[in-house]
Amino acid sequence: MKAIVHTNPKGMEGMNVQSFESPVLKDDEVKVQLKAAGLNHRDLFVLHRHGEDEGPFVVGSDGAGIVTETGSSVTAVSVGDEVVINPGLGWQKNSPAPPEGFGILGYPSNGTFAEEVAVPANQVEPKPEHLSWEEAGVLPLAALTAYRALFTRGNLQEGDHLLLPGVGSGVITFILQYAKAVGAKVTVTSRSEEKRNQALKLGADHAIDSESNWDEAMKGEKADLVIESVGAATFQKSLEQVKPGGTVVTFGASAGDEVTINIRNFFYGQYNLLGSTMGSHEEFKEMLSFIKKYNIKPVMDRTFSLDEAHEAFKRLEDAKQFGKIGFTI
Numbered sequence: 001m002k003a004i005v006h007t008n009p010k011g012m013e014g015m016n017v018q019s020f021e022s023p024v025l026k027d028d029e030v031k032v033q034l035k036a037a038g039l040n041h042r043d044l045f046v047l048h049r050h051g052e053d054e055g056p057f058v059v060g061s062d063g064a065g066i067v068t069e070t071g072s073s074v075t076a077v078s079v080g081d082e083v084v085i086n087p088g089l090g091w092q093k094n095s096p097a098p099p100e101g102f103g104i105l106g107y108p109s110n111g112t113f114a115e116e117v118a119v120p121a122n123q124v125e126p127k128p129e130h131l132s133w134e135e136a137g138v139l140p141l142a143a144l145t146a147y148r149a150l151f152t153r154g155n156l157q158e159g160d161h162l163l164l165p166g167v168g169s170g171v172i173t174f175i176l177q178y179a180k181a182v183g184a185k186v187t188v189t190s191r192s193e194e195k196r197n198q199a200l201k202l203g204a205d206h207a208i209d210s211e212s213n214w215d216e217a218m219k220g221e222k223a224d225l226v227i228e229s230v231g232a233a234t235f236q237k238s239l240e241q242v243k244p245g246g247t248v249v250t251f252g253a254s255a256g257d258e259v260t261i262n263i264r265n266f267f268y269g270q271y272n273l274l275g276s277t278m279g280s281h282e283e284f285k286e287m288l289s290f291i292k293k294y295n296i297k298p299v300m301d302r303t304f305s306l307d308e309a310h311e312a313f314k315r316l317e318d319a320k321q322f323g324k325i326g327f328t329i
Contacts, residue, residue, distance in 0.1 A: 003114030023118035036137025038062030063112030064136035146174035148279035232256025299323030
């Protein structure tokens with residue numbers, strides 16, 4: 001089968017489109033003929049985490065397709081089913097944090113940027129009928145991450161004011177759509193005027209320049225909830241825009257892992273700081289029900305063929321995207 005495979009050296013230099021052995025099923029797995037897949041920042045990161053003494057692996061966490069084979073113990077999924085894949089492995093039930101052994105499809109296991117993938121049968125759910133293959137393929141990781149960060153961890157309610165620094169990523173665009181669906185007010189930030197305008201078209205109430213004075217731009221109104229994925233570059237500015245007793249949820253650190261905060265101001269402000277990552281399979285099913293109820297579709301940036309892998313990865317690395325980058329297979 002054709003696949004995007006990483007060997008060595010580290011980074012994109014070690015990534016190539018090549019023939020790779022078709023997966024062999026375990027008793028509890030299904031084989032999915034992939035129709036589309038989605039690119040995430042994680043796919044960039046694992047190219048640098050993959051050790052040069054490790055064997056080659058197929059990149060990719062997100063995907064959707066048709067079940068072509070089932071393992072001997074599989075009863076709930078049938079050949080011909082159209083499915084989306086939950087890439088979060090080993091986290092079935094809701095819990096405060098992922099259980100021991102939690103992993104993500106696409107390293108060290110073989111992933112979805114291929115013509116076929118084998119996954120546990122309890123990791124697939126029916127493809128939402130209102131989504132195209134491309135939309136379904138880019139949905140899982142970002143949409144699940146957004147759902148847990150916004151609702152399970154952030155506990156967003158109708159009428160709350162949400163601040164989203166660094167709009168443009170797949171997760172943040174999902175959060176924007178979810179928040180507007182339940183009647184929240186949303187302010188976004190970006191250095192890019194184009195991305196600010198796109199966010200306004202998507203429903204944001206206010207879009208501010210990340211390099212401006214946020215106090216002035218917010219006009220004195222503080223947010224109930226901030227969802228942070230930028231990290232060091234914006235974290236302190238984000239915290240300063242939270243109302244006393246408000247909450248910051250963080251799920252990423254694209255611009256630096258280490259931040260400094262004034263701890264005295266923090267405890268006097270009665271702030272809540274919560275981490276979030278991915279979500280359980282129960283939350284995955286809740287998320288699918290939510291997007292069906294509100295007819296939410298992923299914001300598509302661009303789709304590429306597997307042969308255009310380097311162009312797709314470079315677009316994500318350079319942060320040129322607004323929404324999700326996908327592969328048609």
